[in-house]
Amino acid sequence: xxxxxxxxxxxxxxxxxxxxxxxxxxxxxxxxxxxxxxxxxxxxxxxxxxxxxxxxxxxxxxxxxxxxxxxxxxxxxxxxxxxxxxxxxxxxxxxxxxxxxxxxxxxxxx
Amino acid sequence: xxxxxxxxxxxxxxxxxxxxxxxxxxxxxxxxxxxxxxxxxxxxxxxxxxxxxxxxxxxxxxxxxxxxxxxxxxxxxxxxxxxxxxxxxxxxxxxxxxxxxxxxxxxxxxx
Numbered sequence: 733x734x735x736x737x738x739x740x741x742x743x744x745x746x747x748x749x750x751x752x753x754x755x756x757x758x759x760x761x762x763x764x765x766x767x768x769x770x771x772x773x774x775x776x777x778x779x780x781x782x783x784x785x786x787x788x789x790x791x792x793x794x795x796x797x798x799x800x801x802x803x804x805x806x807x808x809x810x811x812x813x814x815x816x817x818x819x820x821x822x823x824x825x826x827x828x829x830x831x832x833x834x835x836x837x838x839x840x841x842x
Numbered sequence: 843x844x845x846x847x848x849x850x851x852x853x854x855x856x857x858x859x860x861x862x863x864x865x866x867x868x869x870x871x872x873x874x875x876x877x878x879x880x881x882x883x884x885x886x887x888x889x890x891x892x893x894x895x896x897x898x899x900x901x902x903x904x905x906x907x908x909x910x911x912x913x914x915x916x917x918x919x920x921x922x923x924x925x926x927x928x929x930x931x932x933x934x935x936x937x938x939x940x941x942x943x944x945x946x947x948x949x950x951x952x953x
Contacts, residue, residue, distance in 0.1 A: 763939035774945035782938040829934035833885040
């Protein structure tokens with residue numbers, strides 16, 4: 733079974749803090765993705781990566797950066813957290829098109 | 843930019859009925875389509891994928907793809923209350939494995 737894990741299920745941070753969200757997959761997948769999901773807006777792609785050290789912007793990259801130093805790990809960084817970044821953050825990985833999701837991190841920025 | 847449209851719902855059906863979820867897509871050249879189920883507070887779970895025109899069956903689930911009309915559907919036979927969830931349609935076939943998701947259809951199956 734594909735296993736995608738995320739570092740935290742729930743996270744509360746203050747405005748202006750630097751926030752790290754980690755994602756690890758154990759299936760040797762090339763591709764990894766970060767989404768955020770908000771009511772009424774669906775899943776929106778923030779960044780994705782198709783290889784170590786390679787990254788591509790998704791639809792809403794502003795305010796975020798990513799890091800992929802190892803194949804199995806993909807990190808999402810909020811440089812200076814803001815209240816409008818309160819959301820559910822979902823990581824996914826894939827070999828081809830079939831993406832498998834982690835459990836999600838519900839981030840609240842106060 | 844690919845676009846995927848889904849009936850926003852919500853869709854409500856009685857237990858034992860057939861639930862029909864529909865999705866249209868914009869890119870005529872797309873080759874792969876996916877259905878995800880997402881329970882409230884949980885992450886999306888892949889339940890079906892289809893690459894060829896026609897029907898693909900897996901237990902109580904049937905995915906249907908009509909490339910000429912650019913729609914894909916998911917039928918759930920003998921619906922159960924445990925099928926109550928939001929169903930996300932996704933279109934693939936992009937470079938680098940990216941998927942384009944619809945906003946989802948919320949399904950409620952009442953006993």
